[in-house]
Amino acid sequence: MSDETTTGLNSRKILMWVFLGSDCMFFASLIGTYLIYKGMGASHPGPSDVFDIPTTSVSTFVLLMSSMSMVFAYAYLVRDNIKAFRIWMVSTIIMGATFLGFQIFEFSEFYFHDHLSPQTNLFGTTFYALTGTHGIHVTIGVVWLGIIFYSSLFRNSVSSKTNLDLDLAALYWHFVDIVWIVIFAVVYLFGTFRGFPS
């Protein structure tokens, strides 16, 4: 069955962009909710009590590098260099999993050390909802990339002729990256900036 449409564009790719547009609105509602509720109710622990900017900067760096690794994997696949494609895919998966490791570490620190749970205050509720949803997106991305990598181990199942499968997964992965760019600035950096007048 062909994926072509009257627009001349691939229907699966159109669907992916529509999904990403709708996911923007989903994250917007979570970010908006975080912004309006984080200062309400019990004030401690708040963002400046729990966030560790150097640690989060490292995890942000890892996620940015995973996006570079992802485009390298794509670039080598369209050139039919399957060996290089596999190396960059593994690299992307490892960096995605590392980011998740950072997030699990951060959540456990907040929960056990800073006593911040989703029930503690509205900051906790909205923070865990927002970053947890992002973490679920990253997890889905890691699993998706893992499936494509596993498929590539079988003869001719992944090649330049079927690069659209990887292109769709890559679009999703980069979207997860751009959402984190916004979360890092709005939640972490603005949340702990000491220059705002109190």
Added chain:
Amino acid sequence: MVTDQKNKINKSDIHEHNHPSVITYFKVAMALILLTALEIVVFYFDWLRYGIIPVMAVLSIGKFAIVVMYYMHLKFDSKLFTYLFMAGLILAMVVILCLMALFGWFK
């Protein structure tokens, strides 16, 4: 007939190849690292006070645009993809601004 159909499937599955080179992707990654480093440096400039908001907005929008244009290939793909994504993105920003206005952020 079967061959025609097979060719059609392959044509739709093979994606456009007018995408940037590996070197360009690497340069984009370096730009992203530089912008992130700038964000972190600016974060320690307490004297900026509310001035940090436009500075951080410009840096974040820059990173966002670079990833979308080069890594997600919107700069090179059909404009329809840009319209579909921008529609969602603009609505998303309107939702955030409306929520903030509704809860008195701009008073």
